[in-house]
Each structure stands twice: as C-alpha cells, then as structure tokens.
Amino acid sequence: MPAPTGGDLAIAGARLRTNMECEPDRTATALLVRDGVIARLGSDAEVRAEAEAAGIPVRDVAGATVTPGLFDSHTHPHWAAEVTAGIDLGGLGTVAELREALAAEHARLPEGAWLRGWNLEYEAFEGEGMRGELLADAAPGRPVALICYDLHTALATAPALAAAGITGGRDFDDASEIVVDASGAPTGELREPTAYNLVFDAAPKPSHEQEREALRDMFRRLAAVGLTGGAIMDGREATVGLLAELEERGELDHRLTVHHWHAVGDDDEAVARVIANRERRGRLWQTGAIKLFSDGVIDTGTAWLHRPDACGDGRAAFWPSWERFAEVVRAYHDAGMLIATHAVGDYAVNRVLDVYAGLPGRPGLPFHTIEHLEVLSDADVEKLRGSGVTASMQPLHMQWRAPDCSDTWATRLGEERAATGYRVRDVLDAGATLVLGSDWPVAQYDPRLGMAWARGRHTPGDAAAHVFEPEQRLTGEEALLAYTLWPALARGHADRGVLAAGAVADLTVWGADPVTAEPDELPEIPIRLTVVDGRVVHEG
Known part of the structure; x- marks a missing residue:
C-alpha cells in the first residue's frame, strides 16, 4: 500500500487560540492546511483565495473556536476496547444491585459465554469484603470476571478461577496478589494485573x-x-x-x-x-x-x-x-x-x-x-x-x-x-x-x-x-x-x-x-x- 499522507483543508470564520506567546497575526480568523501541516494563518479572504486557487475545500465554522488538537x-x-465490551457496573453501590445487573446480563448471554464487567466500585464490598461467592448465584455455572474502575483489582467467581487454574495463592515478581481466606482458598479478589490477568487470559478472545x-x-x-x-x-x-x-x-x-x-x-x-x-x-x-x-x-x-x-x-x-x-x-x-x-x-x-x-x-x-x-x-x-x-x-x-x-x-x-x-x-x-x-x-x-x-x-x-x-x-x-x-x-x-x-x-x-x-x-x-x-x- 502507498504511504499514508496528510489531508488538505482550510478553515475560515474562526476564533483561533494559537497557544503562541507572540502571535504573528492576532487578527487571523482562518488557517490553511497542506498535506497535514498548517501552511498559513490569515484572514478569511486571504486563506479562502489561496485554498480555492489550489482546489482545497474550505470549511466556514461561523465563529467557532479552533484550538490545537486535544x-x-x-x-x-x-485495553479499553477490550474491557468495555462487558457490562458497565459504574454507580452500583451494593451487592444486591450488582447481583441484579449480573443476573440480567446472564439471562442475555448465550450458554458458555463468559460474563465480563468493568467499572466495579469498591464501596459495594465494604461490609463483607470482595468475595466472588457473593455474586455466584447471579450467574450460576457461568464464569464471571469483573474489573474495578481503577484497573488495579478484579473479582472472579469460582468457574472463572477454575478456568484459570487458580486454586490458591501464588508468589509474584511484583506486588500482585491472589487473595485467599484463612483456609488458603481463593476468595475471588485478585490484586494488580499480574494476578488478575491469569483469569482474563483464560477468557475467550476476539x-x-x-x-x-x-x-x-x-x-x-x-x-x-x-x-x-x-x-x-x-x-x-x-x-x-x-x-x-x-x-x-x-x-x-x-x-x-x-x-x-x-x-x-x-x-x-x-x-x-x-x-x-x-x-x-x-x-x-x-x-x-x-x-x-x-x-x-x-x-x-x-x-x-x-x-x-x-x-x-x-x-x-x-x-x-x-x-x-x-x-x-x-x-x-x-x-x-x-x-x-x-x-x-x-x-x-x-x-x-x-x-x-x-x-x-x-x-x-x-x-x-x-x-x-x-x-x-x-x-x-x-x-x-x-x-x-x-x-x-x-x-x-x-x-x-x-x-x-x-x-x-x-x-x-x-x-x-x-x-x-x-x-x-x-x-x-x-x-x-x-x-x-x-x-x-x-x-x-x-x-x-x-x-x-x-x-x-x-x-x-x-x-x-x-x-x-x-x-x-x-x-x-x-x-x-x-x-x-x-x-x-x-x-x-x-x-x-x-x-x-x-x-x-x-x-x-x-x-x-x-x-x-x-x-x-x-x-x-x-x-x-x-x-x-x-x-x-x-x-x-
């Protein structure tokens, strides 16, 4: 394929915020672009004339403000493209609300599919701790893997842990942790990516x-x-x-x-x-x-x-x-x-x-x-x-x-x-x-x-x-x-x-x-x- 090239464009009728301490022309209201690079700033008439002579399309933005790109x-x-393919759990502040949302998603998904969720908030688990068993009955038999809003903690149910081969704690090179209970059984809480990616890597991939x-x-x-x-x-x-x-x-x-x-x-x-x-x-x-x-x-x-x-x-x-x-x-x-x-x-x-x-x-x-x-x-x-x-x-x-x-x-x-x-x-x-x-x-x-x-x-x-x-x-x-x-x-x-x-x-x-x-x-x-x-x- 040919190498990608930039576009040609003119914008007129604008308020320009140039971010330049010494603006070359504070009265400029238009700019001309050639091959993806700004060629000049100037008045509407100047830029329009040059653009039309070169066959470059002109966009009149009627007083809008142009800034450098954000x-x-x-x-x-x-990561977001993958994570946000699941259900958004943001704003659900109780385990009951989470179970209700997961149950609805469980009913919608085909048999065998994993239930993925993101934007999970910690506050829902302040009383009982983050434990996968609290959510298991919302999607019986289905692997459930949820990630917290900060991307530093995940929560998995027993079927998801089993699919990842997680049966207890492990030592990691970093501060990641598979949280376990007093008997050494995993609770479903997985701290930091090295730990929780064990589960997400076991899930079906697009x-x-x-x-x-x-x-x-x-x-x-x-x-x-x-x-x-x-x-x-x-x-x-x-x-x-x-x-x-x-x-x-x-x-x-x-x-x-x-x-x-x-x-x-x-x-x-x-x-x-x-x-x-x-x-x-x-x-x-x-x-x-x-x-x-x-x-x-x-x-x-x-x-x-x-x-x-x-x-x-x-x-x-x-x-x-x-x-x-x-x-x-x-x-x-x-x-x-x-x-x-x-x-x-x-x-x-x-x-x-x-x-x-x-x-x-x-x-x-x-x-x-x-x-x-x-x-x-x-x-x-x-x-x-x-x-x-x-x-x-x-x-x-x-x-x-x-x-x-x-x-x-x-x-x-x-x-x-x-x-x-x-x-x-x-x-x-x-x-x-x-x-x-x-x-x-x-x-x-x-x-x-x-x-x-x-x-x-x-x-x-x-x-x-x-x-x-x-x-x-x-x-x-x-x-x-x-x-x-x-x-x-x-x-x-x-x-x-x-x-x-x-x-x-x-x-x-x-x-x-x-x-x-x-x-x-x-x-x-x-x-x-x-x-x-x-x-x-x-x-x-």
Whole structure:
C-alpha cells in the first residue's frame, strides 16, 4: 500500500487560540492546511483565495473556536476496547444491585459465554469484603470476571478461577496478589494485573479482525469529543501491530505515543528487546517510550505512602528490589527513551524523583514523567521544583471523593492527608510542567470533563456540589494548555500544541471558547470538527 499522507483543508470564520506567546497575526480568523501541516494563518479572504486557487475545500465554522488538537496524556484505548465490551457496573453501590445487573446480563448471554464487567466500585464490598461467592448465584455455572474502575483489582467467581487454574495463592515478581481466606482458598479478589490477568487470559478472545475494528472504533469515539491523540500507557506488541495495520488501511484517526508496559519480572533480555524496537513508528504513531509502576492505588492499600494509611497499609513498593527499578530506569534512559512512572502515593513520588535525579543529562531529549501524583506532601512538591519532571495528573478522578471523606480513598488517607490530593496548582507554582489526562477506561475520556474538574474541582453542572481544595483550581487557559501545548513540550515536539505555520494540523473546533466558558459549561460545548493530520475525522 502507498504511504499514508496528510489531508488538505482550510478553515475560515474562526476564533483561533494559537497557544503562541507572540502571535504573528492576532487578527487571523482562518488557517490553511497542506498535506497535514498548517501552511498559513490569515484572514478569511486571504486563506479562502489561496485554498480555492489550489482546489482545497474550505470549511466556514461561523465563529467557532479552533484550538490545537486535544491530547490525553494518560490513556488505555486498546485495553479499553477490550474491557468495555462487558457490562458497565459504574454507580452500583451494593451487592444486591450488582447481583441484579449480573443476573440480567446472564439471562442475555448465550450458554458458555463468559460474563465480563468493568467499572466495579469498591464501596459495594465494604461490609463483607470482595468475595466472588457473593455474586455466584447471579450467574450460576457461568464464569464471571469483573474489573474495578481503577484497573488495579478484579473479582472472579469460582468457574472463572477454575478456568484459570487458580486454586490458591501464588508468589509474584511484583506486588500482585491472589487473595485467599484463612483456609488458603481463593476468595475471588485478585490484586494488580499480574494476578488478575491469569483469569482474563483464560477468557475467550476476539478474532484479530474484531480486535482491530474495536480499536478503530475506539479512536473514533475519542475523536467525537475532540481528542486528536494520546499517550498509550499499556503498550504491547499487539498494540503496535494493530496501529501499523490501521494506518496502512487508512483507518487510524489518532496521533499516538506508545509506552511499552515494563513488568517487574522483565529481565535484562526483555529490556534489550524493547530498546532494540524503540524506533518503530508510522506517520501518526511512535514507540520509544516506557511505562513502569512504583506502587498501586490508595483504595486497596497498595499506594506507597510516607506513613501508613488508616488500615496500616501503604508502606511497600511495587518492586521487591528498588535497586532493580533504578537499574531499569537507567537502561531505558541511556537508550534515549521517555519514561513514565506510575506513582500514586506521596512516598512513591518522592522515591521516583530521587531515581530520576540520579540520571545523567541527555541534551536535546525530553525528561521523564510521573503519572498520577494523587497525594503530595509539601516536601514532595518542593522536590519537584527544578527537577525537570513532568507531572501527569487526572483531577477528573476526584469524582469518586465524598465531601464528608466517607469514600474509601479518603477513609484510608484520613481527612488531613486527603486534603493534599490532586495539587495541580501547587505543582504548577513549583515550576513543573503539568499535563492532564483521563486514564480511560478508569475515568471518562471526554477532555471537556477533565478540564471542568481541573478548573472547578466539583461535579460539573451541579451548582451545589462540594468544591475540593478550591485553592488548587486551574484557569481556563491553563486547563487548555495542559491538554495541548504542555504535553507537546513535555515530549519534545516543537510542531505540536500550537496553531502556527509548520505545525501538524491536529485541530479541535469548539462551538464556544473553552477558555472563557465557565467550568460547568465545558461538558456541553459541542465539538464541531476534529481534525487529525489535516483530515476531518469527526464532524458534529
């Protein structure tokens, strides 16, 4: 097949938010795209004349606002395409509600099919604990495998455990765990991917064509909310192969960086293989990036904290050997790769910063990121200052917090430490680069919701909703920059995140200005056009 090429397009009648400190022409209302690259900005008349002379179609957007394309700095679209094929269990807060939903799905499914569910919340099991037997009678005899909303815990019934050959506990290279009862029998709770993937790997798999089409359709869903690209944080060989195939077929509607997921048990040979493949890329996708874990999540007690949580947990790293973590980071760093490390707990952030600080300089290459940073002490924030580290955060995840601190997250942390959550303003004031994302399918992928939470820190659209740490709110301009220019700069891309001649033509066209709109209005602003590489991939 011929190599993919970019599109030709002109947009007129717009309000342009260029993200340029020194805009070449503040009166510009139009832009021209040739072969996927912005060729010029100018007046409607200038751009229209040049476009018509070249036979390039002109879209008049009648006063809409054009911004650089929105980039989700932490997403899992390939995983989400698989996970969300099951039943959505979000908002079901009791075991009775879960049983009712599972029974309805059981009645719908053909005999022999697995019952899969996602978005499971911990609160339903606060009284009796996470045990598969609590749900078994909702789907008698059928394997049931459910994954929690944070993707760190799964729950399986006895038939699913049997299919995976799980009869008791096991030792893992990382902090994963098959939870067992006093007799050593598995309860069905499986903590962290190495443990729960035993079950999901035993479930029936879609065909290659089904998997490819599901990923294609996932990117189209993301484009419909204005996203033009993202950082895939669970990359594997299958992901790279599917992206290459979609691009060859002309069906890739997203610009992507694939972070290879490094497992704790990966040896030096595995590291060498990843490094050897670091230059794989297409027109719209690239590898050369790594994802590691330093800890788990607060809700299960696996986040790494400065002091134990209310249950006495939180003082263990994801890695049995922190020295091995540092060795792996150094190997990928020396190979010129971009490293993203999951660090939810404050002590995890602190320790990862120490490892990063010990790395030698790499002139001309971007520095590494830390993902999530859900809680930070004042010392951790100060340690970010001057580190060069990018903080990749998701204020959207505050949607699971309760104003009275009765949620699992705040109960474990305590009210005082919960108030140190999602300190995006403090991170910015410390001079760190801030980028925002969703962690989809952990939270909703819509960047309008992400911006609304970052700016309002309360449930969007609810005027009476509690505002969490109002002093941490971002401005409208900061929220947009954290989805456009700042991710580009953090990844060393001078031709992204701006509207300027020579920049790639990834564009989001809004029905209103996302900077001046009130936070509560953001989720309702229509997306008029989403443009990737000069091609309209969504029109609203």
